[in-house]
Amino acid sequence: MNVVFRKHLEEIITLTDTEFEQILLHFTVKRLKKHQFVIQAGSLIDHEYFVISGLLRSSYTNEDGKVHIIQFAMENWWISDYHALITQTNAIFDIDCLEDVELLSLSSGSKKKLCEEFPIMEHFFRVKTTAGYVGLQQRILSLLNNDAQSRYQKLFAQYPVLFQRVPKALIASYLGVSRETLSRLSNI
Amino acid sequence: MNVVFRKHLEEIITLTDTEFEQILLHFTVKRLKKHQFVIQAGSLIDHEYFVISGLLRSSYTNEDGKVHIIQFAMENWWISDYHALITQTNAIFDIDCLEDVELLSLSSGSKKKLCEEFPIMEHFFRVKTTAGYVGLQQRILSLLNNDAQSRYQKLFAQYPVLFQRVPKALIASYLGVSRETLSRLSNI
Numbered sequence: 384m385n386v387v388f389r390k391h392l393e394e395i396i397t398l399t400d401t402e403f404e405q406i407l408l409h410f411t412v413k414r415l416k417k418h419q420f421v422i423q424a425g426s427l428i429d430h431e432y433f434v435i436s437g438l439l440r441s442s443y444t445n446e447d448g449k450v451h452i453i454q455f456a457m458e459n460w461w462i463s464d465y466h467a468l469i470t471q472t473n474a475i476f477d478i479d480c481l482e483d484v485e486l487l488s489l490s491s492g493s494k495k496k497l498c499e500e501f502p503i504m505e506h507f508f509r510v511k512t513t514a515g516y517v518g519l520q521q522r523i524l525s526l527l528n529n530d531a532q533s534r535y536q537k538l539f540a541q542y543p544v545l546f547q548r549v550p551k552a553l554i555a556s557y558l559g560v561s562r563e564t565l566s567r568l569s570n571i
Numbered sequence: 572m573n574v575v576f577r578k579h580l581e582e583i584i585t586l587t588d589t590e591f592e593q594i595l596l597h598f599t600v601k602r603l604k605k606h607q608f609v610i611q612a613g614s615l616i617d618h619e620y621f622v623i624s625g626l627l628r629s630s631y632t633n634e635d636g637k638v639h640i641i642q643f644a645m646e647n648w649w650i651s652d653y654h655a656l657i658t659q660t661n662a663i664f665d666i667d668c669l670e671d672v673e674l675l676s677l678s679s680g681s682k683k684k685l686c687e688e689f690p691i692m693e694h695f696f697r698v699k700t701t702a703g704y705v706g707l708q709q710r711i712l713s714l715l716n717n718d719a720q721s722r723y724q725k726l727f728a729q730y731p732v733l734f735q736r737v738p739k740a741l742i743a744s745y746l747g748v749s750r751e752t753l754s755r756l757s758n759i
Contacts, residue, residue, distance in 0.1 A: 451715040502690040509697040517654045519707035526714040527639040
């Protein structure tokens, strides 16, 4: 577990063994079974999560009961309802487990302390968040462009393993297309 | 000019006069006239910009020549082609001025030095980027929800001044709706 997380951090920063051990103290391990919820819409939340193993989904249910998938998260991804986290309001997303998961959980308070104690971790989070920002901007572009085929191809190229681990109906929901359109796209 | 920027930074961090002066040394002032380009798609870029005054637009032109507006930026906003900036590839966005602008320009090298010299600036950028990430996530949600009316209302509530300064056709493009749909929405 620690090896996975250290490797993830060291893609951006360099750490001594002691530093890594001290950083790890700010996290707690959380294990959940398939179908369990990490975050439920409507609840107050105070944590974000790094995925050691397993697969999760973040989703939003609108007033008509239609469910939109905001994000999948598997090994080496971070997930939370960041809007709720930074505005300290109730979660609007559900985050549930599509497989059994092992997570490293970080509270807002611990993140603050961690960044104060290790400016290098502030750097890590800034770089990681910037990458996340760019990823979302690309997704907006693809949605504005209304180009389902390019969305499908990009997702497949970036995360082929998602297509083996996630039911097709959920992939279709993430891409914002119907199940039929997805079938057509996957046959091109 | 300096007052505007200092106030912006001090929404998140606290600075002494000396610190602020040293931080400011990493930026250069850039003035451009309406219609001029700050960034042109296809070019290599190395800067991001803080808007002191004026209004800009970031847009993407797809293969069919259709233009999508990615972002507007006015006073107190940051703008660049962040994908190009972090991956050091050619810009895919055009950024042009809808009004005369005064910008503070920050190169990648200066940002790196600034964050090393002032960890508090690393903190500032992390917090700012997280807020940007959350904003984009909300926009994705609204696009997936295909709810033009809520997109219109949110934009109007957040930035009423945009509707006075930006031509209606550009607002429609930003919202991903036709000019006719926008007229209908603005009459609701």
